[in-house]
Amino acid sequence: MSPYVLGFQDIDKTKIGVVGGKGANLGELSRIAGILVPDGFCISTIAFKRIIRETPSIHKLLDQLSLLKVDDRDKIREVSGEIRRIIEGIAIPEDIGGAIASSFDSIDQL
Structure with missing residues (x-):
């Protein structure tokens, strides 16, 4: 993944500032045996801040x-x-859009 997108498997409670509370909770839940969390990812605050800074x-x-x-x-x-x-x-910058699209592709292949 990129700094703009993090898979649930890469997220834990220490990443709350990067993906927000819901994203951090999904990452934590995905690590608990017996709890089924669909494969997924979060778009980081880094991506959001960059887009806002460029607007x-x-x-x-x-x-x-x-x-x-x-x-x-x-x-x-x-x-x-x-x-x-x-x-x-706002148009999503090409590199951020590409990272998001790659994340969707990764999920589709699972």
């Missing part, structure tokens, strides 16, 4: 969002919606 249009919106007060729900909804539209429109 300058999102940074201003994230800064705006961080300055809003919790009771300004309409503005939070508006800015969050803009952030979501940007994220949904």
